[in-house]
Amino acid sequence: DVKVTQSSRYLVKRTGEKVFLECVQDMDHENMFWYRQDPGLGLRLIYFSYDVKMKEKGDIPEGYSVSREKKERFSLILESASTNQTSMYLCASSLSRAGYGYTFGSGTRLTVV
Amino acid sequence: SQELEQSPQSLIVQEGKNLTINCTSSKTLYGLYWYKQKYGEGLIFLMMLQKGGEEKSHEKITAKLDEKKQQSSLHITASQPSHAGIYLCGAGNPRASNYQLIWGAGTKLIIKP
Numbered sequence: 001d002v003k004v005t006q007s008s009r010y011l012v013k014r015t016g017e018k019v020f021l022e023c024v025q026d027m028d029h030e031n032m033f034w035y036r037q038d039p040g041l042g043l044r045l046i047y048f049s050y051d052v053k054m055k056e057k058g059d060i061p062e063g064y065s066v067s068r069e070k071k072e073r074f075s076l077i078l079e080s081a082s083t084n085q086t087s088m089y090l091c092a093s094s095l096s097r098a099g100y101g102y103t104f105g106s107g108t109r110l111t112v113v
Numbered sequence: 114s115q116e117l118e119q120s121p122q123s124l125i126v127q128e129g130k131n132l133t134i135n136c137t138s139s140k141t142l143y144g145l146y147w148y149k150q151k152y153g154e155g156l157i158f159l160m161m162l163q164k165g166g167e168e169k170s171h172e173k174i175t176a177k178l179d180e181k182k183q184q185s186s187l188h189i190t191a192s193q194p195s196h197a198g199i200y201l202c203g204a205g206n207p208r209a210s211n212y213q214l215i216w217g218a219g220t221k222l223i224i225k226p
Contacts, residue, residue: 004155033213042218043201058213090155101146102203102214104155 003027006091006105013112019078021108023091031094032074033102034058034066036087043090049074081112117202119217126192127225134187134220136202144205145185146214147176151198159187159200189222197224 007022025032033048035058045058047066055066063085067075074093078085088109092102118137126132136145144163148156160169162178162185169176173196175188189196199221203214 006155040218043216045213048213088153092156101158101161102156103158104148106155107153109153 004091004093004103004105006089006108008108009106011108011110013078013081013110015082015112017078017081017112019081019110019112021076021078021089021091021110023074023076023105024072025074025093025103026072027093027095027103028071029093029095029103030071032068033092033094034064034074034076035090035092036060036085037090037107038087046076078110081110083112086110086112117204117215117217119200119202119220121220122218123221123223125223125225128193129191132189132192132222134200134222136185136187136204136217138183138204140183142178142182142185142204145176145178145182146203147185147187148201148203149198150201150219156201192224194224194226197222 004025013019031050034046035043037043044060046060046064047055047058049055049068052068052071065077088107090107091105094102120135146161147159149159150156160176162176165180165182167178173190178185199219201219202217
C-alpha cells in the first residue's frame, strides 16, 4: 500500500524554537508539496519540490524553509516558530508535473505556544 | 487568476438523505479532483474528472464535470455517518510551472443520525 508518512501527528513547540516536520513517500514520486490548512482558508502551498535538491516557493513561504536531500524525503523547517504558525501541516506527493492527483500524508497538527 | 469556489461551505444532512456539493471555476478546469478529509486527518483521493460531461461513481458518491468544464458537482446518495468530513475540490493549473493544483476552501459535511 503506497503512502506518504508524516513523522508526527501532533506537536507542541515553544515560540522561537526551530521545528522540523518530516515527510517520506514510498512511491518514487518526483513532486512533493507542503501545505498548511487553516479554517476558512483552505489549503495554502508553502513550498514544493520537483526533484532532489530542488525547491520552489509556494504562496506563503515566509518563515519556512525546506530540504530535499533524497527523493523520498521532504522536510519543512520553521526557523523560529511563532504562534501564527499554529496550523495543520499536510505533505503531499505526485507522480509527475502533468497534474495527476496527489497522495497526502495524515497531517501534523502543530501548536506553537 | 483562477479560483475555485465551493458551495455550500457547510452542510448538515439527515442520515439517509441525498446531498450535492459544487465546485465552480471562472475558467476552464484542467483536471478536476475530489478529495475527502476526515476531521484532523489527511486528504483521501476520491475521483478525477478530465473530460467535459464526464461522470464517475464510487459506491454512493457520483462526481460530474459539466460540458464547459467550469463546474463540478459531487453527489452523495443515501448519506451515511461514514460520509461525514470535509470535501475539497482541486484543479490543475496550466499556468503553474509544474501544474500545481489549486484548491477550493472545502465543504464541511455533517451527517445527523
